[in-house]
Amino acid sequence: MMDILFIDRLTVMAYIGINDWEKNCLQKLIFDLQLSCNTEFFEDHQSVVSYIDYTHVNQVILSLVSQKHFYLIEDVANLIANTLIEKFCIYWVRVKVNKPGAIHNACNVGICVERKNKTLLKSLKKS
Numbered sequence: 001m002m003d004i005l006f007i008d009r010l011t012v013m014a015y016i017g018i019n020d021w022e023k024n025c026l027q028k029l030i031f032d033l034q035l036s037c038n039t040e041f042f043e044d045h046q047s048v049v050s051y052i053d054y055t056h057v058n059q060v061i062l063s064l065v066s067q068k069h070f071y072l073i074e075d076v077a078n079l080i081a082n083t084l085i086e087k088f089c090i091y092w093v094r095v096k097v098n099k100p101g102a103i104h105n106a107c108n109v110g111i112c113v114e115r116k117n118k119t120l121l122k123s124l125k126k127s
């Protein structure tokens with residue numbers, strides 16, 4: 001069994017979009033994140049594998065999204081998913097990027113990507 005650390009409706013202003021006007025205009029992106037982990041590892045807080053600090057996850061996302069202009073919401077989702085897999089001890093991650101208001105006759109549009117930490121999942125199978 002695996003546990004899931006989640007962050008809902010994390011809101012960030014970003015330069016995002018395929019149109020010229022979107023290069024200089026901050027727009028709202030809302031993230032829903034799920035990080036699969038094993039919280040039993042976390043009981044010993046002195047151990048190397050410690051808990052996943054959701055404030056640290058938040059900082060990583062803020063720093064990634066504020067660095068540059070992104071063309072597609074897919075680009076943001078992929079960068080965040082791959083970075084979280086690299087930086088945190090998690091089995092898989094699900095990143096949903098919402099760009100509300102992008103289509104005038106829909107309340108929301110977005111993309112949801114899932115990435116696995118193949119190395120960690122392999123070591124889980126062996127044990």
Ligand SMILES: Nc1nc2c(c(=O)[nH]1)N=C([C@H](O)[C@@H](O)CO)CN2
Nearest residue numbers: 016017018019022071072073074102
């Ligand atoms: N699959 C996608 N389609 C579109 C995107 C996107 O990021 N992914 N973006 C746009 C525009 O930037 C739009 O949001 C402007 O309002 C159009 N299609």
